[in-house]
Amino acid sequence: MKAGIHPDYKEVTVLLSDGTQIKTRSTLDTKDGLYKPEVDSRNHPFYTKSSNFTSKAGRVDRFKRMYEKK
Numbered sequence: 198m199k200a201g202i203h204p205d206y207k208e209v210t211v212l213l214s215d216g217t218q219i220k221t222r223s224t225l226d227t228k229d230g231l232y233k234p235e236v237d238s239r240n241h242p243f244y245t246k247s248s249n250f251t252s253k254a255g256r257v258d259r260f261k262r263m264y265e266k267k
Contacts, residue, residue, distance in 0.1 A: 214240045 204224040211219040212233045225232055 213237045 205226075206222055206224055208230065209221055209223045209225055209227060210231050211221060212231060213219070214237055217239075223232075
């Protein structure tokens with residue numbers, strides 16, 4: 198490997214939405230060594246089989262149909 202061209206590879210703690218902490222190594226630049234993702238496998242609709250996103254999309258379409266100009 199060439200010296201001086203690679204980013205720093207350091208330990209990072211990933212804090213999931215349910216409070217689970219995972220220690221890993223990454224090139225991610227964090228000030229305090231803690232990364233809090235907004236979406237993970239604990240709260241993403243694909244993994245939780247939640248249809249919340251699709252039901253919101255249906256409500257928006259219904260609203261648009263109700264108030265569209267004829």
